[in-house]
Amino acid sequence: MKRVLITGAAGFLGSHLCDRFIREGFHVIGMDNLITGSLKNIEHLYKLKEFEFYHHDVSKFVHVPGKLDYILHFASPASPIDYLKIPIQTLKVGSLGTHNLLGLAKSKKACILVASTSEVYGDPLVHPQNEDYWGHVNPVGPRGVYDEAKRFQEAITMAYHTYHNLETRIVRIFNTYGPRMRLNDGRVLPAFIGQALRGEDLTIFGDGSQTRSFCYVDDLIEGIYRLLMSDYTNPMNIGNPDEISIKDFAEEIIRLTGTTQKIIYKELPTDDPKQRQPDITRAKKILGWEPKIKRSEGLKITYEYFKNLSPEELYNTAHRSFEKKEQF
Helix, strand or coil: CCEEECCCCCCCHHHHHHHHHCCCCCCCCCCCCCCCCCHHHHHCCCCHHHCCECCCHHHHHHCCCCCCCEEEEEEECCCCHHHCCCHHHHHHHHHHHHHHHHHHHHCCEEEEEEEEEHHHHHHCCCECCCCCCCCCCCCCCHHHHHHHHHHCCCCCCCCHHHHHCCCEEEEEEEEEEEECCCCCCCCHHHHHHHHHHCCEEEEEEEECHHHHHHEEEEHHHHHHHHHHCCCCCCEEEECCCCEEHHHHHHHHHHHHCCCCCCCCEEEECCCCCCCCCEEEHHHHHHHHHCCCHHHHHHHHHHHHHCCCHHHHHHHCCCHHHHCCCCCC
């Protein structure tokens, strides 16, 4: 049985990756420090002999006994609310954490896939964004802690690949949604649905003309799995190119949820991207991958998930770990 280490295993994407690799017949080792992740996302795996969990911060030395065939590095705050509240931890997991895991992959002779993001493109001057675009990023702006952590992560991964001949993969993830997202993590889709469920007005930052492209989580996981199993080492976009304006998306959520609340507008945050659409030509050609699930279908599934949350989850907007005022 092949063994895979998945960091950020209790998070949104990490937990879905654990499910996928269990189904593929792997022994899965999950690792998470639970700053933004939740054990609720993986509690259904506890009873399985093919799964084990380590409560650990990958910014510190990482030891996993036994062989490892693959490492998937998904440990990182990923929403604005998270990385603006814990900026230093965000930088450390992208730099120190990635360095630790690359070293582990080297010692275990394992293939490592690191989760990068469309945020490496910043507020792009090229549309749609393809992998050859270097980006338009403000390194000292409020979003720089996340954007530059991911850009460094890509750079050190490529350095290990070039200098140590390490087998590496880099996935650039675009906006993804689905069950197990945190309702109040600041990203646009759960923010809109959460406001609708609580009977609040839907908040748009800016005039709503900025665009996003939403990929359902099952499609994303399939793309990541195919990338890992390929021999492609340069960064690859995985996302859904079906672009929509934030204003149109808010109206779509209003129709889906049946809310009678109105849309209100607030000032656009600093360096917020005006456009976001992946060019997935490379994924289609090399992986034979493209998204299959339409947004209307994925939104229905996601909305049903959020409707079944407890009142505490629906109204709790502060993540418990941030209340500890831990020193990073």
